Amino acid sequence: MKKSEFSFIGDIAKTFAKLPHNGFEPIGDDCTVLDMGSDALVISTDMLVEDVHFLRGASSPEEVGYKSLMVNLSDVAAMGATPTAVLLSLSLSEATQGEWVEGFMRGFYEGCERYGVALVGGDTTASRDKVCINVVAIGRAPMSNIKRRSAARVGDLICVTGKLGASSKGLVDIMFGDLNTPAAKIHRTAQARIAEGKLLGEHDAVHAMMDVSDGIASDIKHIMEQSGVGAEIYLEVVPTDYDIRFATTGGEDYELLLTVAPERFVEVAEALRAATGTPLTAIGRITEGGELVWLDNGAPAEIELQGFTHF
Amino acid sequence: MKKSEFSFIGDIAKTFAKLPHNGFEPIGDDCTVLDMGSDALVISTDMLVEDVHFLRGASSPEEVGYKSLMVNLSDVAAMGATPTAVLLSLSLSEATQGEWVEGFMRGFYEGCERYGVALVGGDTTASRDKVCINVVAIGRAPMSNIKRRSAARVGDLICVTGKLGASSKGLVDIMFGDLNTPAAKIHRTAQARIAEGKLLGEHDAVHAMMDVSDGIASDIKHIMEQSGVGAEIYLEVVPTDYDIRFATTGGEDYELLLTVAPERFVEVAEALRAATGTPLTAIGRITEGGELVWLDNGAPAEIELQGFTHF
Numbered sequence: 001m002k003k004s005e006f007s008f009i010g011d012i013a014k015t016f017a018k019l020p021h022n023g024f025e026p027i028g029d030d031c032t033v034l035d036m037g038s039d040a041l042v043i044s045t046d047m048l049v050e051d052v053h054f055l056r057g058a059s060s061p062e063e064v065g066y067k068s069l070m071v072n073l074s075d076v077a078a079m080g081a082t083p084t085a086v087l088l089s090l091s092l093s094e095a096t097q098g099e100w101v102e103g104f105m106r107g108f109y110e111g112c113e114r115y116g117v118a119l120v121g122g123d124t125t126a127s128r129d130k131v132c133i134n135v136v137a138i139g140r141a142p143m144s145n146i147k148r149r150s151a152a153r154v155g156d157l158i159c160v161t162g163k164l165g166a167s168s169k170g171l172v173d174i175m176f177g178d179l180n181t182p183a184a185k186i187h188r189t190a191q192a193r194i195a196e197g198k199l200l201g202e203h204d205a206v207h208a209m210m211d212v213s214d215g216i217a218s219d220i221k222h223i224m225e226q227s228g229v230g231a232e233i234y235l236e237v238v239p240t241d242y243d244i245r246f247a248t249t250g251g252e253d254y255e256l257l258l259t260v261a262p263e264r265f266v267e268v269a270e271a272l273r274a275a276t277g278t279p280l281t282a283i284g285r286i287t288e289g290g291e292l293v294w295l296d297n298g299a300p301a302e303i304e305l306q307g308f309t310h311f
Numbered sequence: 312m313k314k315s316e317f318s319f320i321g322d323i324a325k326t327f328a329k330l331p332h333n334g335f336e337p338i339g340d341d342c343t344v345l346d347m348g349s350d351a352l353v354i355s356t357d358m359l360v361e362d363v364h365f366l367r368g369a370s371s372p373e374e375v376g377y378k379s380l381m382v383n384l385s386d387v388a389a390m391g392a393t394p395t396a397v398l399l400s401l402s403l404s405e406a407t408q409g410e411w412v413e414g415f416m417r418g419f420y421e422g423c424e425r426y427g428v429a430l431v432g433g434d435t436t437a438s439r440d441k442v443c444i445n446v447v448a449i450g451r452a453p454m455s456n457i458k459r460r461s462a463a464r465v466g467d468l469i470c471v472t473g474k475l476g477a478s479s480k481g482l483v484d485i486m487f488g489d490l491n492t493p494a495a496k497i498h499r500t501a502q503a504r505i506a507e508g509k510l511l512g513e514h515d516a517v518h519a520m521m522d523v524s525d526g527i528a529s530d531i532k533h534i535m536e537q538s539g540v541g542a543e544i545y546l547e548v549v550p551t552d553y554d555i556r557f558a559t560t561g562g563e564d565y566e567l568l569l570t571v572a573p574e575r576f577v578e579v580a581e582a583l584r585a586a587t588g589t590p591l592t593a594i595g596r597i598t599e600g601g602e603l604v605w606l607d608n609g610a611p612a613e614i615e616l617q618g619f620t621h622f
Contacts, residue, residue: 087354132358
């Protein structure tokens with residue numbers, strides 16, 4: 001691509017911002033937000049393309065269906081909202097119009113059932129060659145619970161739920177033909193942090209929040225840019241069972257990345273663990289200025305860290 | 312495709328209807344509806360695939376961008392609602408990542424500007440081969456204005472806005488290499504009936520409504536099935552400048568197809584013409600039973616009429 005995904009989206013957002021917003025917030029978070037009085041509606045959209053986001057030879061159709069749903073529910077959870085409904089568009093090649101799509105729909109249904117989400121619309125059509133999937137997820141929350149990328153404050157602790165790196169380690173395993181490693185399984189069946197997103201939304205000590213879809217090295221920059229702050233991250237405490245490069249630049253973990261008022265970190269982490277069993281780990285701090293600094297046991301880290309991109 | 316688009320959607324809708332609806336209406340109309348108290352939100356999604364819905368050699372990128380928007384705004388208008396916002400997902404092949412997508416976005420922007428619609432979210436990604444476009448359109452209307460396919464009543468007049476058939480005649484022209492006929496131009500630059508949909512939504516004499524995307528021969532069946540009624544259509548009064556087959560089985564006209572209480576047809580048609588300049592033509596009548604009957608000057612028509620399908 002001539003421009004990276006992010007600058008391209010930046011240009012589009014800037015151009016279209018000249019038009020009336022009609023009650024919606026401007027582009028910039030995992031979802032758009034429509035204020036409906038006491039309640040807010042959040043809406044996200046994500047496209048998955050065969051041979052770019054998934055390989056039909058490496059994932060079962062059930063896994064692709066389930067994951068297509070999860071990556072979108074994750075966007076809703078990252079806003080502090082609870083997903084209520086989805087719309088699904090599918091373009092199907094000749095080879096996928098029978099058993100494959102039925103398996104896909106079984107996986108999609110399993111996720112909808114697990115999280116109480118309604119399928120409320122969609123579109124199916126043919127494609128000449130590759131499968132293309134678009135999922136729209138809709139969620140609701142009290143307006144005061146909605147978390148945005150622009151809300152980080154200097155001094156906040158940068159935190160993540162769960163552990164990082166398994167999904168991208170799994171992708172590498174799959175690329176080398178090891179389809180059945182624990183990490184490969186995690187890559188194919190990501191779980192969105194639905195209950196965690198809702199609970200963290202309810203805490204006003206949680207300031208900015210988003211999901212980890214491109215790796216924290218890339219994702220933290222969105223929070224920095226939109227909040228006008230810097231960040232330092234301590235590599236030695238990033239929670240992972242794998243190489244630190246997977247945990248920082250690998251994508252598709254679908255954990256939550258958030259900033260928390262430091263004096264209330266323990267309270268938030270204990271509430272999260274009590275309600276969901278999921279650990280919250282502080283991995284860094286929001287700083288003044290616009291720099292992203294990586295520290296390894298206090299020393300500047302030398303590895304160049306680039307976020308994962310599909311281009 | 313093993314099943315047609317419609318039966319496939321029918322199966323999916325039936326399966327997922329077992330899950331909680333979370334305030335949304337079940338699948339069945341051009342958009343899903345969320346009741347927000349006095350107001351309703353309507354949401355539609357549509358996918359367009361290169362070489363299935365458009366040919367890059369036959370349409371300019373501006374035309375593809377404009378049309379991608381219009382087909383979705385048309386779904387919102389068909390509910391009696393006013394479009395307020397859209398989300399756009401694009402997967403772009405190598406060849407389309409520069410000038411082509413810039414032209415596409417210019418066309419998309421032109422439509423957003425013309426109809427006062429905000430772009431509030433999206434996703435861009437690579438594709439290996441073909442361009443895939445997904446547009447989500449969001450609209451609002453008072454709940455009492457929302458028109459559904461299930462609301463037709465026996466005795467209603469079946470009506471259409473404007474004229475039919477130009478778009479499919481234009482598609483045939485394009486397929487034969489005549490890119491610059493008036494019909495070919497109409498095919499590439501469909502106009503959604505935004506003002507007309509809003510006005511018709513305000514009239515309680517208008518019962519069922521949808522947009523003409525697959526041809527009236529196919530589209531009227533959705534109204535019949537969902538309303539549990541039959542229909543007869545009088546071929547000699549179907550408004551068209553082209554062969555009657557284009558006007559009945561050709562797709563992508565994006566006119567509105569609606570049923571109107573017969574004693575109030577003149578009132579509705581005059582209000583529509585006064586406000587928008589668009590004619591409303593009565594082309595048939597809703598009947599008891601489930602049959603679709605075509606009449607040509609009173610005699611049963613012999614042409615077999617099949618709705619347009621992408622499969």
